[in-house]
Amino acid sequence: MIRLYDSLSREVVELRPRAPGEVSMYVCGPTVYDVPHLGHARTAVTYDVLCRYLTWRGLDVTVVSNITDVDDKIIERAAAEESTEQEVSARFGDIYIRELGALGVAEPSARPRATEYVSQMVSFVERLLARDAAYVIDGAGVYFDVARYADYGRLPGRDPEELRESAGARVAVDERKRDPLDFALWKAAKEGEPAWDAPWMPGRPGWHIECVAMSLGLLGDGFDIHGGGSDLIFPHHENERAEAEAAGHRFARLWMHSAMVNVEGEKMAKSAGNFRTLADVLALHDPRALRLAMLQAHYRSTMEIDETVLAGAAAGINRLDAFARRVGASGALDTTERTADTDAARTAFVEAMDNDMGTPGAVGVIFELLRKGNVALDDGEAEAAASALHTVRDLGGALGLSLRDSSPDEAIQQRVDERQEARAARDYATADLIRAALADEGVELEDTPTGTVWRRVT
RNA sequence: GCAUCGGUGCCCGAGCGGACGAAGGGAGCGGCCUGCAAAGCCGUCUUAUCGCGGGUUCGAAUCCCGCCCGAUGCUCCA
Numbered sequence: 337m338i339r340l341y342d343s344l345s346r347e348v349v350e351l352r353p354r355a356p357g358e359v360s361m362y363v364c365g366p367t368v369y370d371v372p373h374l375g376h377a378r379t380a381v382t383y384d385v386l387c388r389y390l391t392w393r394g395l396d397v398t399v400v401s402n403i404t405d406v407d408d409k410i411i412e413r414a415a416a417e418e419s420t421e422q423e424v425s426a427r428f429g430d431i432y433i434r435e436l437g438a439l440g441v442a443e444p445s446a447r448p449r450a451t452e453y454v455s456q457m458v459s460f461v462e463r464l465l466a467r468d469a470a471y472v473i474d475g476a477g478v479y480f481d482v483a484r485y486a487d488y489g490r491l492p493g494r495d496p497e498e499l500r501e502s503a504g505a506r507v508a509v510d511e512r513k514r515d516p517l518d519f520a521l522w523k524a525a526k527e528g529e530p531a532w533d534a535p536w537m538p539g540r541p542g543w544h545i546e547c548v549a550m551s552l553g554l555l556g557d558g559f560d561i562h563g564g565g566s567d568l569i570f571p572h573h574e575n576e577r578a579e580a581e582a583a584g585h586r587f588a589r590l591w592m593h594s595a596m597v598n599v600e601g602e603k604m605a606k607s608a609g610n611f612r613t614l615a616d617v618l619a620l621h622d623p624r625a626l627r628l629a630m631l632q633a634h635y636r637s638t639m640e641i642d643e644t645v646l647a648g649a650a651a652g653i654n655r656l657d658a659f660a661r662r663v664g665a666s667g668a669l670d671t672t673e674r675t676a677d678t679d680a681a682r683t684a685f686v687e688a689m690d691n692d693m694g695t696p697g698a699v700g701v702i703f704e705l706l707r708k709g710n711v712a713l714d715d716g717e718a719e720a721a722a723s724a725l726h727t728v729r730d731l732g733g734a735l736g737l738s739l740r741d742s743s744p745d746e747a748i749q750q751r752v753d754e755r756q757e758a759r760a761a762r763d764y765a766t767a768d769l770i771r772a773a774l775a776d777e778g779v780e781l782e783d784t785p786t787g788t789v790w791r792r793v794t
Numbered sequence: 795g796c797a798u799c800g801g802u803g804c805c806c807g808a809g810c811g812g813a814c815g816a817a818g819g820g821a822g823c824g825g826c827c828u829g830c831a832a833a834g835c836c837g838u839c840u841u842a843u844c845g846c847g848g849g850u851u852c853g854a855a856u857c858c859c860g861c862c863c864g865a866u867g868c869u870c871c872a
Contacts, residue, residue, distance in 0.1 A: 379872040565872030648820035696808045700818035782833045
């Protein structure tokens with residue numbers, strides 16, 4: 337039984353897909369006006385792991401993750417660069433996809449762009465107008481009428497009255513709105529901004545509507561999981577929910593929110609100026625180290641990512657790879673043979689993961705099995721070690737963590753062999769010379785009872 | 795202020811009523827192994843005052859109340 341925390345009911349609930357055996361999931365992607373940072377990476381990794389695990393458990397998963405390519409910030413950036421909105425969003429969209437791909441985030445089943453869904457958004461707004469859940473303000477746009485949605489405020493756990501009090505604290509409220517909480521579904525075109533035709537006035541999509549159009553459009557009513565970063569709970573997700581349900585649709589069955597990444601105790605954000613780009617981290621570390629660091633914290637806990645954390649995770653990745661090399665050097669062949677240890681590990685792994693994606697516990701299980709495999713190797717039980725390795729690979733795969741396979745390199749192998757000959761002849765001076773030379777090239781040697789293995793150190 | 799989530803060994807971070815004599819990773823130290831390393835294993839720091847004070851319970855890191863501290867959200871946000 338797979339259980340997940342549902343942000344709407346505020347409890348861990350059993351995942352009960354609308355269609356048995358199939359899970360449909362929508363993950364709010366970024367607005368592409370700049371390069372991705374670690375926060376984007378954490379969110380993407382969280383849902384990537386969920387998708388991989390559900391698939392590993394035998395479910396047929398469909399993931400839709402959007403890219404929002406019309407928005408105030410994109411317009412600003414395009415203006416600042418004297419470029420176009422299309423160019424800016426295409427550029428950052430490509431970077432986003434490439435860098436997350438490098439992190440091992442699998443391509444979603446569909447990655448819609450907001451601009452591809454404008455006509456659906458227009459129809460959606462019409463439907464809301466027809467149901468009297470929205471109204472037009474001439475020259476300004478079309479607004480959602482919050483009063484028409486009785487459940488408003490449940491997702492963020494707030495009373496609409498309280499929400500109303502703080503509305504306008506940061507942005508001036510348009511006097512013509514019926515309620516300060518009302519928000520734009522469609523924004524009237526301004527000079528020099530991208531615009532599309534619409535029955536009310538030419539303009540561009542307002543807030544939250546793009547995700548509703550894309551999620552319902554691609555996954556249909558009552559899709560299973562809607563996820564995103566916790567900073568989207570309000571207003572973004574609550575307003576999506578209001579729009580969809582006020583239009584008569586059954587929206588997401590389960591809401592998930594991943595926690596923020598902090599830097600020195602503060603949320604990483606562009607506005608705070610403390611963000612680290614994904615590219616910066618990827619330039620310094622194995623992408624698997626970043627993923628492991630993220631897996632070692634629960635997705636609903638705020639986590640700190642700094643050099644200490646990254647270096648620690650990188651050391652963990654080295655252990656994983658070293659185990660694979662050791663087993664490889666033992667000559668034992670890959671085997672699906674089960675042992676008491678691998679069975680116990682699988683059970684514990686599933687138990688941890690089924691419980692609201694307990695990746696830290698799941699990673700713990702993997703490392704425990706790794707240690708047992710190393711002990712088996714020390715005891716000369718290569719077969720048992722190979723079984724452990726096979727399971728480590730399988731479980732790691734369910735989390736998107738792979739072990740590095742050494743790539744053969746004849747030139748290096750030749751020198752390793754030369755060193756072995758020297759060692760056999762007890763000519764340790766020569767042997768150490770070769771080892772030091774290889775070390776200078778970033779190649780580290782490990783002597784095992786069955787031969788010497790080597791690895792590249794980055 | 796209101797809402798939500800937290801405060802666990804040197805660091806990160808699980809656990810969320812009894813198998814806790816608190817997982818796992820990292821760091822330090824000692825040992826074994828090794829020609830020396832690396833890798834690995836074992837031990838150790840670690841009897842972790844589980845933020846503080848009360849309470850419930852046969853039993854609490856886990857539940858309840860109060861307090862202190864922090865993060866996030868309250869129409870830019872992943």
